[in-house]
Amino acid sequence: MRIAVIGTGYVGLVTGVCFAEKGNQVICVDIDQAKLARLRKGECPIYEPDLDTLLEKNIAAGRLHFTDQLAEAVAASTLIFLALPTPPGGDGAADLSFVLGVSKEIGKILNQLDNPEMKVIVDKSTVPVGTADKVRALIAAETQAPFAVISNPEFLREGFAVEDFMKPDRVVVGTDSAQARKLMYDLYAPYCQNPQGQILFMDERSAEMTKYAANSYLAMRISFMNEIANLCEKLDANVDAVKVGIGSDTRIGSKFLNAGIGYGGSCFPKDVQALAQTAQEQGYDFKILKSVMQVNAAQRLFFVEKIKSYFQNQLAGKTIAVWGLAFKPNTDDIREAPALDILKALLEMGVKVRTHDPEAMPAIERIFGKSIVFCQDPYQALENADALAILTEWKVFQEADLNRMASLLKAKVIFDGRNIYDLAQMQAQDWHYESMGRQKVVPLLRPQA
Numbered sequence: 056m057r058i059a060v061i062g063t064g065y066v067g068l069v070t071g072v073c074f075a076e077k078g079n080q081v082i083c084v085d086i087d088q089a090k091l092a093r094l095r096k097g098e099c100p101i102y103e104p105d106l107d108t109l110l111e112k113n114i115a116a117g118r119l120h121f122t123d124q125l126a127e128a129v130a131a132s133t134l135i136f137l138a139l140p141t142p143p144g145g146d147g148a149a150d151l152s153f154v155l156g157v158s159k160e161i162g163k164i165l166n167q168l169d170n171p172e173m174k175v176i177v178d179k180s181t182v183p184v185g186t187a188d189k190v191r192a193l194i195a196a197e198t199q200a201p202f203a204v205i206s207n208p209e210f211l212r213e214g215f216a217v218e219d220f221m222k223p224d225r226v227v228v229g230t231d232s233a234q235a236r237k238l239m240y241d242l243y244a245p246y247c248q249n250p251q252g253q254i255l256f257m258d259e260r261s262a263e264m265t266k267y268a269a270n271s272y273l274a275m276r277i278s279f280m281n282e283i284a285n286l287c288e289k290l291d292a293n294v295d296a297v298k299v300g301i302g303s304d305t306r307i308g309s310k311f312l313n314a315g316i317g318y319g320g321s322c323f324p325k326d327v328q329a330l331a332q333t334a335q336e337q338g339y340d341f342k343i344l345k346s347v348m349q350v351n352a353a354q355r356l357f358f359v360e361k362i363k364s365y366f367q368n369q370l371a372g373k374t375i376a377v378w379g380l381a382f383k384p385n386t387d388d389i390r391e392a393p394a395l396d397i398l399k400a401l402l403e404m405g406v407k408v409r410t411h412d413p414e415a416m417p418a419i420e421r422i423f424g425k426s427i428v429f430c431q432d433p434y435q436a437l438e439n440a441d442a443l444a445i446l447t448e449w450k451v452f453q454e455a456d457l458n459r460m461a462s463l464l465k466a467k468v469i470f471d472g473r474n475i476y477d478l479a480q481m482q483a484q485d486w487h488y489e490s491m492g493r494q495k496v497v498p499l500l501r502p503q504a
């Protein structure tokens with residue numbers, strides 16, 4: 056199929072590359088000239104496993120092109136995907152200016168085309184319920200040409216973006232157009248083992264709501280487990296055991312039950328906030344969402360309190376090594392990362408921070424500059440530090456050599472915001488080890504078969 060993807064960020068680039076990988080002809084559009092220049096050379100502007108290889112491969116195969124010319128891409132394509140930013144506006148609602156601005160442009164372009172085929176404009180950005188109607192109205196105001204607007208929210212996880220796109224759990228398509236349904240089915244079927252079961256057709260509004268409901272529900276699980284963890288600390292229970300205990304209930308499932316320093320990233324914070332704002336606009340008091348956000352904000356500070364309390368509020372002049380800056384492993388994305396608030400709090404208290412992250416240091420350096428020491432190696436960050444704080448569960452930290460760590464730190468002190476080490480082992484090796492919701496070792500004993 057001939058596809059245009061407008062916006063070549065995390066979602067747009069992965070979408071374009073993965074559509075090309077199955078043999079489609081794809082043109083990716085962006086306004087960021089520096090990004091386009093890198094992409095044309097086959098350089099991947101973001102860190103995402105396997106994306107660089109597939110990018111190079113599909114450019115070489117002549118299936119993947121990059122341009123700043125929206126009109127050219129729209130004219131050449133049947134399916135036009137919008138993967139534009141929808142950042143939070145001043146009131147927390149999604150800022151639709153990118154999506155609506157480009158939609159109007161598309162309307163004008165469609166109006167200029169001679170004998171146009173039906174174009175399908177597919178919204179992949181996360182947008183409030185009712186946006187497809189707005190996009191349709193804007194385009195219809197510009198042209199009589201045939202087109203359909205459909206909602207196709209994206210569920211990929213950063214860090215697993217290619218894998219998720221190539222093997223989705225499900226594909227949600229909101230449209231009442233039979234022609235658009237057929238195109239979307241044919242496009243996505245090669246990615247699904249069971250296309251009839253996995254490609255879910257519904258109306259646009261329900262599709263738009265599905266995306267917000269999914270992210271808000273996952274964020275709620277995280278905040279819920281963080282509250283359970285905080286209570287476990289007071290009651291001498293262990294959240295790891297509780298996680299296994301509830302996660303093995305098939306009604307609950309074991310994913311998204313990790314206690315820690317809370318969620319971040321470009322999606323959960325803004326999507327929870329946007330859904331809360333949508334509810335408010337409708338005069339509906341969505342109490343759970345408000346709590347989800349409050350708990351998440353408090354959890355970062357709760358972690359800082361642990362460090363403060365250990366050092367009896369005397370943190371000025373202390374050196375803390377910080378491992379992990381990205382909002383989660385396998386990405387260089389620091390948008391809304393807990394590290395941002397935690398670093399700020401540490402620096403405000405006069406702490407000297409030495410840090411390492413496998414991918415996210417350039418992004419953090421752009422914000423914090425020389426106020427932080429960036430180390431090319433995790434062990435280097437530990438040299439002469441009074442303690443280590445772990446903020447992201449990168450594998451390299453999980454597999455680190457505890458003896459070497461002990462030899463580099465001034466004292467064997469770790470604050471683990473992601474529960475990456477075995478509590479019993481840390482206690483046996485005489486570490487002062489504070490994690491989340493795990494005050495004491497609770498052996499999980501299962502009867503022998």
Ligand SMILES: NC(=O)c1ccc[n+]([C@@H]2O[C@H](COP(=O)([O-])OP(=O)(O)OC[C@H]3O[C@@H](n4cnc5c(N)ncnc54)[C@H](O)[C@@H]3O)[C@@H](O)[C@H]2O)c1
Pocket residue numbers: 061062063064065066067084085086087090138139140141153157179180181182209210211212213321322
């Ligand atoms: N990042 C994720 O994991 C994820 C997952 C699912 C859904 N989403 C949603 O997908 C959408 C895009 O998110 P993202 O993370 O890819 O954003 P991003 O900021 O990484 O990328 C957006 C891109 O759009 C480009 N752009 C801006 N204005 C443009 C214009 N007028 N014409 C062409 N390009 C333009 C920007 O230069 C940028 O490259 C958002 O609505 C987001 O909520 C994101």
